[in-house]
Amino acid sequence: xxxxxxxxxxxxMARYAKAMGHPIRLYVLELLSKQSCCYSGDLSEVLPIVKxxxxxxxxxxxxxxxxxxxxxxxxIKYCLNKENWKEAQELFTRFFQQPIKIxxxxxxx
Amino acid sequence: xxxxxxxxxxxxMARYAKAMGHPIRLYVLELLSKQSCCYSGDLSEVLPIVKxxxxxxxxxxxxxxxxxxxxxxxxIKYCLNKENWKEAQELFTRFFQQPIKIxxxxxxx
DNA sequence: TCCTTTGTTCGTAATTTCACGAACTACGAA
DNA sequence: TTCGTAGTTCGTGAAATTACGAACAAAGGA
Numbered sequence: 001x002x003x004x005x006x007x008x009x010x011x012x013m014a015r016y017a018k019a020m021g022h023p024i025r026l027y028v029l030e031l032l033s034k035q036s037c038c039y040s041g042d043l044s045e046v047l048p049i050v051k052x053x054x055x056x057x058x059x060x061x062x063x064x065x066x067x068x069x070x071x072x073x074x075x076i077k078y079c080l081n082k083e084n085w086k087e088a089q090e091l092f093t094r095f096f097q098q099p100i101k102i103x104x105x106x107x108x109x
Numbered sequence: 110x111x112x113x114x115x116x117x118x119x120x121x122m123a124r125y126a127k128a129m130g131h132p133i134r135l136y137v138l139e140l141l142s143k144q145s146c147c148y149s150g151d152l153s154e155v156l157p158i159v160k161x162x163x164x165x166x167x168x169x170x171x172x173x174x175x176x177x178x179x180x181x182x183x184x185i186k187y188c189l190n191k192e193n194w195k196e197a198q199e200l201f202t203r204f205f206q207q208p209i210k211i212x213x214x215x216x217x218x
Numbered sequence: 219t220c221c222t223t224t225g226t227t228c229g230t231a232a233t234t235t236c237a238c239g240a241a242c243t244a245c246g247a248a
Numbered sequence: 249t250t251c252g253t254a255g256t257t258c259g260t261g262a263a264a265t266t267a268c269g270a271a272c273a274a275a276g277g278a
Binding site for chain 2: 252254257
């Protein structure tokens with residue numbers, strides 16, 4: 001059994017980062033971290049994409065585990081997935097809070 | 110001129126997040142934040158990908174502005190891009206440090 | 219029951235990503 | 249000048265991403 005070079009945490013974090021790697025999705029996450037929940041329709045009104053595309057982005061956030069939905073007929077209420085959001089928070093905070101040893105390159109090829 | 114819904118900061122952050130959205134690239138970034146610099150050859154020895162693929166990943170990190178290279182013939186020394194790393198650090202830290210109002214969904218559709 | 223609202227799913231298309239091997243470039247050493 | 253090392257670039261292909269509109273499903277209200 002070879003030692004895994006890429007850790008489980010790195011894989012998890014990459015998964016979260018990937019989900020965050022689109023302005024629309026980042027917007028949704030930031031909104032949800034500020035106002036606790038929202039509806040797809042509200043987003044659809046302000047965002048410059050059609051609702052089916054928005055639905056796809058929401059699905060990606062759901063698949064990554066960052067948000068979750070709840071039926072509130074006829075709408076669906078979205079909010080952050082508490083547990084995974086906390087994990088992402090920890091992973092990213094740890095990642096960026098490491099004491100960094102930067103040897104600046106003089107040139108930039 | 111319509112008010113931009115997606116902010117410049119969100120776009121920048123999404124760009125960084127996208128670059129971080131692959132385990133290999135996250136591994137490289139984490140290594141560089143720990144040991145100040147590295148060479149492509151060192152990475153190639155431990156990572157389970159061929160060097161041309163690694164080169165592509167390094168290029169993506171370069172294009173995103175997170176790392177930079179310096180010729181140290183016959184090799185190339187890579188290190189973090191100090192300025193942009195700091196920016197990413199700030200963006201992500203702020204993003205995750207916001208006081209969060211989570212209304213947990215009971216169900217998860 | 220039929221209509222309206224809300225949102226998802228499907229089909230499609232263009233683009234990007236990810237990976238590989240082969241070919242190429244740059245440069246120091248023999 | 250020729251060779252070897254280090255790394256990038258090119259060509260390729262498979263898969264994923266991003267976006268759209270049309271069609272569909274669910275559920276409350278007329």
